[in-house]
Amino acid sequence: MxxxxxxxxxxxxxxxxxxxxxxxxxxxxxxxxxxxxxxxxxxxxxxxxxxxxxxxxxxxxxxxxxxxxxxxxNIQSLLRENVKIWTDWPLDAYRKATGDPISQEAFEARILQDDAFALQWGDLGPVYGKQWRRWVDAxxxxxxxxxxxxxxxxxxxxxxxxxxxxxxxxxxxxxxxxxxxxxxxxxxxxxxxxxxxxxxxxxxxxxxxxxxxxxxxxxxxxxxxxxxxxxxxxxxxxxxxxxxxxxxxxxxxxxxxxxxxxxxxxxxxxxxxxxxxxxxxxxxxxxxxxxxxxxxxxxxxxxxxx
Structure with missing residues (x-):
């Protein structure tokens, strides 16, 4: 076998x-x-x-x-699907930048509820999907x-x-x-x-x-x-x-x-x-x-x- x-x-x-x-x-x-x-x-x-x-x-x-x-x-669309595996990185960046010891749950709730906050703090930069679908050349x-x-x-x-x-x-x-x-x-x-x-x-x-x-x-x-x-x-x-x-x-x-x-x-x-x-x-x-x-x-x- x-x-x-x-x-x-x-x-x-x-x-x-x-x-x-x-x-x-x-x-x-x-x-x-x-x-x-x-x-x-x-x-x-x-x-x-x-x-x-x-x-x-x-x-x-x-x-x-x-x-x-x-x-x-942006993690907002992931969170709408109850996928939280990318939250750690923007959460860490937010805490370091602001000194706010916000919990993960509160951070995710704010990302979901506040589009302006999500735009500022929920984006991961040009990670996988950006390169796969929208690679920008010279x-x-x-x-x-x-x-x-x-x-x-x-x-x-x-x-x-x-x-x-x-x-x-x-x-x-x-x-x-x-x-x-x-x-x-x-x-x-x-x-x-x-x-x-x-x-x-x-x-x-x-x-x-x-x-x-x-x-x-x-x-x-x-x-x-x-x-x-x-x-x-x-x-x-x-x-x-x-x-x-x-x-x-x-x-x-x-x-x-x-x-x-x-x-x-x-x-x-x-x-x-x-x-x-x-x-x-x-x-x-x-x-x-x-x-x-x-x-x-x-x-x-x-x-x-x-």
Whole structure:
């Protein structure tokens, strides 16, 4: 029987715990770190690789991906979807700038209720979605990288140039957080004779920095969801998600969580079914995602390093 694909994740955690370099990082929390990792997930039978050794709040992860695809950069629209994973950075900036020890709940409520406050304090700068959908070149022209990839998948699926990325050097100093998952490159395996689909779509994601405890479970889930979305839009079958990590690390205050994960046995990954075919990549809603058979171990709380 094939080994459960989640063991790739657990083996990586084990390796980092046993042989990782102890480092002081940007956040000051400290990590155990290794450089270079690869994981591969087969999506061809409708699998959505949501890890099972702890509950992953997959709707939050997918909502974040849908938000990236809108090109928005303000947390107000995320908070309207009850997604709070980006609040820490603007909240920290607000507290430092004003000296106001406002609670997260009060800050989020004010962002939701006060558009002017949200405009001033809720924007994250030109992060992922801005670069994906509205990259500005030296001439001041905007480029929609997502639309470009989808157009090329339809027109020239054998191209080696079907990619988008977010590492816009000129904009980095304006971002609340530098892009972690940076490069998304697509590949199409040609269709078999006698089939109706246009080929098999795979995605390789290059991630320069990866928090294994909190970030990676979200990243893998949402990146696989993106493959399923784009495959649906271009009439292809999902293939593989290949995830490549640079600095992969476990925060020192996540070691207990990591050890709990390692003590648990993975369960079968769920399957994804779309309840409809949206008119474009811009038209997906969380209600379009029906995830079947997700039966994880209990969630594990852990702090975010800002």
């Amino acid at each position: 094939p080994r459960h694909p989640e063991f790739q994740y657990l083996d990586l955690i084990q390796d980092v715990l046993e042989t990782g370099d102890r480092r002081i990082d940007r956040t000051g929390v400290g990590t155990l770190s290794k450089f270079g990792a690869v994981m591969r997930f087969d999506l061809s039978d409708g699998t959505l690789p949501i890890y099972t050794t702890k509950r992953v709040f997959w709707k939050t992860a997918v909502k974040e991906m849908i938000w990236f695809l809108t090109g928005q950069t 001439k001041g022209e905007e480029h929609d990288q997502i639309a470009g990839v989808i157009e090329m998948l339809k027109r020239d699926p054998s191209s080696r140039r079907m990619l988008f990325h977010a590492w816009n050097v000129g904009d980095l100093d304006q971002m609340a957080l530098h892009p972690c998952h940076m490069t998304y490159q697509f590949h199409v395996r040609q269709p078999k004779e006698g089939t109706d689909n246009q080929g098999t779509l795979s995605l390789l994601v290059g991630q320069r920095s990866c928090d294994l405890g909190l970030g990676n479970p979200f990243n893998v889930c949402q990146q696989a969801a993106l493959v399923h979305m784009i495959a649906q839009q271009v009439d292809m079958t999902p293939g593989e998600l290949i995830w490549v990590g640079g600095d992969v690390h476990v925060y020192l205050n996540h070691i207990d969580m990591a050890q709990t994960l390692l003590s648990r046995e993975p369960r079968p990954f769920p399957k994804l079914h779309f309840t409809r075919r949206p008119s474009s990549i811009d038209d997906y809603r969380i209600e379009d995602f029906e995830v079947m058979g997700y039966d994880p171990h209990p969630a594990i709380d852990a702090p975010v390093a800002v």
